[in-house]
Amino acid sequence: MNLGISATEFTSQVSDGAISVEEFVAKTLDRIEKVDGNIRAFITVDSQNALGKARVIDKKIKSKEKIGICFGMPISIKDNICTAGLKTTCASKMLESFVAPYDATVISKLKSEDAIIIGKVNLDEFAMGSTTEFSHFGPTRNPWNIEYVPGGSSGGSGASVAALECLAALGSDTGGSVRSPASFCSVVGLKPTYGLISRYGLVSYANSIEQVGPMAKTVEDVAFLLNIISGHDAHDNTTAKNTRIDYVKDLKSGISGKKIGIISQMTGDGVDKEVECATNGAISKLQDLGAQCVPVSIDAVEHSVAAYYTIAAAEASSNLSRYDNLRYGFDFGIEGYEFKAFISKARSNFGPEVIRRMLLGAFVLSAGYYGKYYLKAQKVRTMIKAQLDEAFKNVDYLISPTMPILPFKIGEKIDDPLKLYLTDINTVTANLSGIPAISIPFAMSRSGLPIGIQLFANSFKEKELLQAAHALQETTKLPGIAI
Amino acid sequence: MTKIGLEIHCQLTKLASKLFCSCKAEYRNTKPNSNICPVCAGLPGSLPMLNKKAVEKAAMISLALGCKIPEKIGFFRKNYFYPDLPKNFQITQYNAYGPTSIGSDGKIEIEGKTIRIRRIQLEEDPGRLVYEGTSEKTMITLVDYNRAGTPLVEIVTEPDFETPKQVRVFLNVLADLVENIGVSDPYLEGAMRVDGNISEGDGNRVEIKNVGSFRDIEKALHFEITRQQSLVERGIQVLAETRHWDEARRITVSSRSKEEEQDYRYLPEADIPIVQIGNNSIEQIKTQMPESIVARRERYIKKYGMPAQVADVLSSDKFYSDLFDKSHNEKNAKEVSNIITTDLMGVADTREKKIELKITPKHLSDLADAIMANTLTRNSGKLALHEMIRSGKSLADVMSSLDLGHVSDASSIEKVIDEVFQEEEKAVAEAKQNQDTINYLVGKVMRKTKGKADPATTLDILRKKLAV
Numbered sequence: 044m045n046l047g048i049s050a051t052e053f054t055s056q057v058s059d060g061a062i063s064v065e066e067f068v069a070k071t072l073d074r075i076e077k078v079d080g081n082i083r084a085f086i087t088v089d090s091q092n093a094l095g096k097a098r099v100i101d102k103k104i105k106s107k108e109k110i111g112i113c114f115g116m117p118i119s120i121k122d123n124i125c126t127a128g129l130k131t132t133c134a135s136k137m138l139e140s141f142v143a144p145y146d147a148t149v150i151s152k153l154k155s156e157d158a159i160i161i162g163k164v165n166l167d168e169f170a171m172g173s174t175t176e177f178s179h180f181g182p183t184r185n186p187w188n189i190e191y192v193p194g195g196s197s198g199g200s201g202a203s204v205a206a207l208e209c210l211a212a213l214g215s216d217t218g219g220s221v222r223s224p225a226s227f228c229s230v231v232g233l234k235p236t237y238g239l240i241s242r243y244g245l246v247s248y249a250n251s252i253e254q255v256g257p258m259a260k261t262v263e264d265v266a267f268l269l270n271i272i273s274g275h276d277a278h279d280n281t282t283a284k285n286t287r288i289d290y291v292k293d294l295k296s297g298i299s300g301k302k303i304g305i306i307s308q309m310t311g312d313g314v315d316k317e318v319e320c321a322t323n324g325a326i327s328k329l330q331d332l333g334a335q336c337v338p339v340s341i342d343a344v345e346h347s348v349a350a351y352y353t354i355a356a357a358e359a360s361s362n363l364s365r366y367d368n369l370r371y372g373f374d375f376g377i378e379g380y381e382f383k384a385f386i387s388k389a390r391s392n393f394g395p396e397v398i399r400r401m402l403l404g405a406f407v408l409s410a411g412y413y414g415k416y417y418l419k420a421q422k423v424r425t426m427i428k429a430q431l432d433e434a435f436k437n438v439d440y441l442i443s444p445t446m447p448i449l450p451f452k453i454g455e456k457i458d459d460p461l462k463l464y465l466t467d468i469n470t471v472t473a474n475l476s477g478i479p480a481i482s483i484p485f486a487m488s489r490s491g492l493p494i495g496i497q498l499f500a501n502s503f504k505e506k507e508l509l510q511a512a513h514a515l516q517e518t519t520k521l522p523g524i525a526i
Numbered sequence: 527m528t529k530i531g532l533e534i535h536c537q538l539t540k541l542a543s544k545l546f547c548s549c550k551a552e553y554r555n556t557k558p559n560s561n562i563c564p565v566c567a568g569l570p571g572s573l574p575m576l577n578k579k580a581v582e583k584a585a586m587i588s589l590a591l592g593c594k595i596p597e598k599i600g601f602f603r604k605n606y607f608y609p610d611l612p613k614n615f616q617i618t619q620y621n622a623y624g625p626t627s628i629g630s631d632g633k634i635e636i637e638g639k640t641i642r643i644r645r646i647q648l649e650e651d652p653g654r655l656v657y658e659g660t661s662e663k664t665m666i667t668l669v670d671y672n673r674a675g676t677p678l679v680e681i682v683t684e685p686d687f688e689t690p691k692q693v694r695v696f697l698n699v700l701a702d703l704v705e706n707i708g709v710s711d712p713y714l715e716g717a718m719r720v721d722g723n724i725s726e727g728d729g730n731r732v733e734i735k736n737v738g739s740f741r742d743i744e745k746a747l748h749f750e751i752t753r754q755q756s757l758v759e760r761g762i763q764v765l766a767e768t769r770h771w772d773e774a775r776r777i778t779v780s781s782r783s784k785e786e787e788q789d790y791r792y793l794p795e796a797d798i799p800i801v802q803i804g805n806n807s808i809e810q811i812k813t814q815m816p817e818s819i820v821a822r823r824e825r826y827i828k829k830y831g832m833p834a835q836v837a838d839v840l841s842s843d844k845f846y847s848d849l850f851d852k853s854h855n856e857k858n859a860k861e862v863s864n865i866i867t868t869d870l871m872g873v874a875d876t877r878e879k880k881i882e883l884k885i886t887p888k889h890l891s892d893l894a895d896a897i898m899a900n901t902l903t904r905n906s907g908k909l910a911l912h913e914m915i916r917s918g919k920s921l922a923d924v925m926s927s928l929d930l931g932h933v934s935d936a937s938s939i940e941k942v943i944d945e946v947f948q949e950e951e952k953a954v955a956e957a958k959q960n961q962d963t964i965n966y967l968v969g970k971v972m973r974k975t976k977g978k979a980d981p982a983t984t985l986d987i988l989r990k991k992l993a994v
Contacts, residue, residue, distance in 0.1 A: 281796070
């Protein structure tokens with residue numbers, strides 16, 4: 044049995060009776076057992092339930108009962124998405140033993156299509172980071188070389204897909220958190236348009252810019268998952284209406300005659316040579332497929348990282364203030380403290396990156412500074428959106444490398460927050476503007492590390508975006524098994 | 527000169543559900559922490575879902591107080607740590623970065639004085655803290671989140687009041703107003719809460735919080751005026767601070783000086799998209815609003831010729847004016863209004879008593895008709911009313927069971943008068959001399975007939991017999 048098949052291949056093999064769900068899930072659990080000691084993608088593995096559910100699905104298939112389109116597909120879930128009965132820790136001491144009493148909307152949708160939640164995977168604490176090093180449970184490692192970071196913050200999601208510990212994963216993307224690990228782990232990762240997918244049950248970090256995003260081996264798999272998890276939700280006021288589209292249909296339409304803008308601010312200076320080379324390679328492949336590629340300038344991108352960290356930190360400082368360990372949290376004696384002393388004692392258990400961002404956020408929101416920082420950042424956001432709208436009048440897509448650099452070693456940049464923040468330069472634009480962006484594995488460096496290419500489209504143009512991404516992925520031949 | 531401003535928190539108790547989830551808005555008399563869900567408990571991953579009905583109700587209050595309603599409204603987070611706040615921020619509205627609260631710049635006339643309304647904002651009520659234990663050592667604080675997320679409207683006035691009495695009159699009018707438009711029952715415990723701010727001359731502003739009732743705000747303001755004035759007289763500067771009303775000791779106590787005032791780090795609430803209101807929906811809301819108290823008062827005076835005072839009393843009480851509007855017809859309107867304002871309102875003057883009333887519009891209408899047709903005296907009418915209130919029986923049943931039929935035939939009354947004349951020789955003699963004492967004899971006749979004798983007929987016959 045080959046664990047390296049795609050999610051859609053899995054569904055057809057199960058429905059054809061070629062493989063049993065139980066067998067596949069058992070093999071997957073064996074695989075986790077075997078490799079996760081090195082990768083450390085999982086925080087929680089739900090073996091018993093996964094196997095039980097697999098057996099139920101097999102039985103249903105045998106008796107020709109109606110079955111969901113996931114056919115028992117094992118999926119890993121970033122541990123900041125609530126799953127009823129299964130811990131949701133956000134990789135934080137603060138939620139170390141928190142079990143949500145409800146499923147996130149994306150989880151109920153997956154479950155109702157008979158997906159199997161095989162486990163909860165690692166992230167930077169509360170999704171704050173781009174390397175998955177800032178986890179209370181320790182770093183996740185890159186399956187292509189375990190001395191390297193897997194990207195982040197959805198590093199557990201990316202690594203678990205790349206290491207064949209699941210068929211697909213959900214991550215969340217606040218400033219690149221799906222695309223960065225997709226790029227570093229050589230999988231496909233989509234950051235959908237803000238409002239396309241319900242955030243109900245996604246633990247908020249920066250709620251005005253983040254989205255849940257699917258990650259898988261192929262663009263087709265990502266389209267398949269998007270069909271299931273997208274759409275208006277009565278539990279999330281920010282979801283858009285009338286967004287039910289079949290993203291799998293016409294996926295192979297190609298990109299002949301389409302126009303693609305190469306974002307000058309995201310290529311050239313500051314981009315690793317090998318990454319730049321791969322980007323040029325992708326551009327020429329797209330031209331071969333009949334697309335026209337032109338340079339495009341989005342100069343507000345220069346301010347995007349500063350604006351992103353201002354807005355994200357401000358929202359984080361508010362979103363995370365509920366974690367005071369009074370109503371839920373970790374085991375910690377409550378007796379003998381005055382309220383304020385208790386709060387500061389409890390909240391000193393956040394990790395360093397979370398504390399850094401909460402402090403920054405509290406500062407930019409404080410009286411007298413709001414206009415100077417927060418409002419200014421919002422203006423940058425408006426400017427970026429306006430410039431993108433202008434660009435999309437002339438082009439169908441935009442392109443850039445997903446990450447300006449190759450994966451780096453664990454510990455290499457952890458002491459230099461600013462340097463780390465700057466690696467987000469190519470991803471935060473999609474979050475600030477709300478537009479969709481996807482990372483496609485395109486090449487391997489000479490040292491055997493993955494390089495991803497990023498494509499953007501205008502808001503709610505996921506169907507077109509996935510068509511282009513599929514066309515580009517079809518041009519690649521990459522090694523399939525990382526470890 | 528004294529300047530007083532108010533901040534009034536009014537729960538929208540007439541809504542079925544909370545401001546951001548489907549839990550019940552009515553949290554009273556429920557087991558602690560049973561009326562909560564992931565949203566109002568602020569669990570990780572939960573999102574607020576705006577109750578559009580709450581926006582409509584808040585818009586109604588804004589319109590009734592003459593406020594401007596912006597085309598778009600937005601919500602902000604007010605960040606501070608407190609155990610009654612499940613998220614450690616309150617979702618509210620904020621106008622410092624441009625007006626986005628449901629109402630602003632309103633005004634209302636109170637006894638010829640204009641009170642300006644600075645703004646009206648929609649927000650969530652926090653949970654409730656319950657303190658238990660007798661000494662500081664044994665004291666514990668319990669938190670009940672059942673109230674968390676209850677829709678609340680904050681009404682902020684300009685410092686336009688000069689006396690505590692004006693404040694009380696305003697609050698009574700406001701309570702009547704929110705009750706009349708059907709958004710709140712202001713008499714439910716905790717449904718309407720008032721904070722005051724007060725300054726003398728150019729002195730610093732002092733805020734008064736923790737005032738439990740309307741009556742206490744008047745007392746607290748009186749105390750505070752005296753305190754500030756005596757400080758000024760002694761040449762001591764009044765500190766800008768927040769003071770709590772100590773109900774037991776009936777004084778205000780300093781609780782927090784302004785220097786330590788919190789920075790709430792206001793932030794737009796991105797989970798709730800900007801709500802477009804627009805002229806169309808404002809017009810629609812207007813059509814859903816009941817007649818205002820002022821308009822109703824005018825109607826009572828113009829249409830039925832009610833005396834101003836009767837119209838005042840009746841129009842400002844939603845329960846009784848609704849009852850009046852359902853009971854009366856063109857002919858008996860004045861009589862119905864008399865029965866309600868002179869008899870019924872005295873009997874049932876509290877919420878509880880109003881609820882217990884078994885009287886229906888038909889009862890009132892029949893009673894007024896009977897009195898007007900002279901088949902029932904006003905006195906018997908009162909007895910009948912009391913019995914209908916108690917038993918809910920029809921007027922006819924009550925009249926026969928209490929034997930209240932009107933006696934207006936002259937011969938029966940004459941018989942009674944003869945009896946009275948025999949028993950009251952002295953009074954008869956006196957009445958012959960002094961007409962003014964004749965009422966004593968009328969009273970005797972009434973007592974003997976249990977109030978059934980027609981007063982006019984009785985007087986007629988008495989006059990004849992006394993030959994005066």
